[in-house]
Amino acid sequence: xxxxxxxxxxxxxxxxxxxxxxxxxxxxxxxxxxxxxxxxxxxxxxxxxxxxxxxxxxxxxxxxxxxxxxxxxxxxxxxxxxxxxxxxxxxxxxxxxxxxxxxxxxxxxxxxx
Amino acid sequence: xxxxxxxxxxxxxxxxxxxxxxxxxxxxxxxxxxxxxxxxxxxxxxxxxxxxxxxxxxxxxxxxxxxxxxxxxxxxxxxxxxxxxxxxxxxxxxxxxxxxxxxxxxxxxxxxxxxx
Numbered sequence: 001x002x003x004x005x006x007x008x009x010x011x012x013x014x015x016x017x018x019x020x021x022x023x024x025x026x027x028x029x030x031x032x033x034x035x036x037x038x039x040x041x042x043x044x045x046x047x048x049x050x051x052x053x054x055x056x057x058x059x060x061x062x063x064x065x066x067x068x069x070x071x072x073x074x075x076x077x078x079x080x081x082x083x084x085x086x087x088x089x090x091x092x093x094x095x096x097x098x099x100x101x102x103x104x105x106x107x108x109x110x111x112x113x
Numbered sequence: 114x115x116x117x118x119x120x121x122x123x124x125x126x127x128x129x130x131x132x133x134x135x136x137x138x139x140x141x142x143x144x145x146x147x148x149x150x151x152x153x154x155x156x157x158x159x160x161x162x163x164x165x166x167x168x169x170x171x172x173x174x175x176x177x178x179x180x181x182x183x184x185x186x187x188x189x190x191x192x193x194x195x196x197x198x199x200x201x202x203x204x205x206x207x208x209x210x211x212x213x214x215x216x217x218x219x220x221x222x223x224x225x226x227x228x229x
Contacts, residue, residue, distance in 0.1 A: 106155050
């Protein structure tokens with residue numbers, strides 16, 4: 001069975017401060033890892049993905065994520081958060097050779113001015 | 114620039130009604146998916162299809178069925194709607210796998226279904 005855990009339901013940060021959204025997974029092998037974002041009243045949008053290689057992945061809107069195989073984690077980061085980053089963030093994992101993409105429960109990020 | 118279109122943004126139905134949720138993609142993607150999104154539970158996969166007329170059960174298929182008669186269209190059917198099926202339903206599509214499992218899902222805007 002595969003699972004994705006986002007241990008924080010909510011993350012609150014001040015604008016300009018670093019933002020981290022945590023994700024851990026339990027999937028056998030070397031899965032593909034993704035982050036998606038859902039802005040209010042909009043569909044999910046792809047942010048970034050990890051396939052192989054460099055553990056630091058850069059994505060859209062200044063976001064990046066760090067893959068840590070020993071800790072089975074894929075935390076999303078942004079060095080300086082913006083109010084417009086306030087949204088619902090989902091981590092997702094897909095085992096290699098599988099169609100199925102499994103999502104975490106989501107983390108609501110609120111960036112205050 | 115619309116790529117995945119869900120026919121209804123908001124629906125209100127009564128218990129026992131048959132409900133059709135339609136999804137169309139214009140990207141010639143092989144794979145299509147139906148998820149439901151509930152607060153605190155994230156997205157849960159209901160069904161997916163990797164080819165025309167092919168379907169696979171996801172994590173929560175009970176009470177649902179799907180139809181994929183054409184490559185671009187994937188329909189979710191609630192044969193007899195119940196109140197616990199009140200949810201946001203998200204359709205998505207992606208290119209085929211066949212070694213490209215890193216392909217990204219493109220989502221529709223969602224259909225919010227309320228069953229009274």
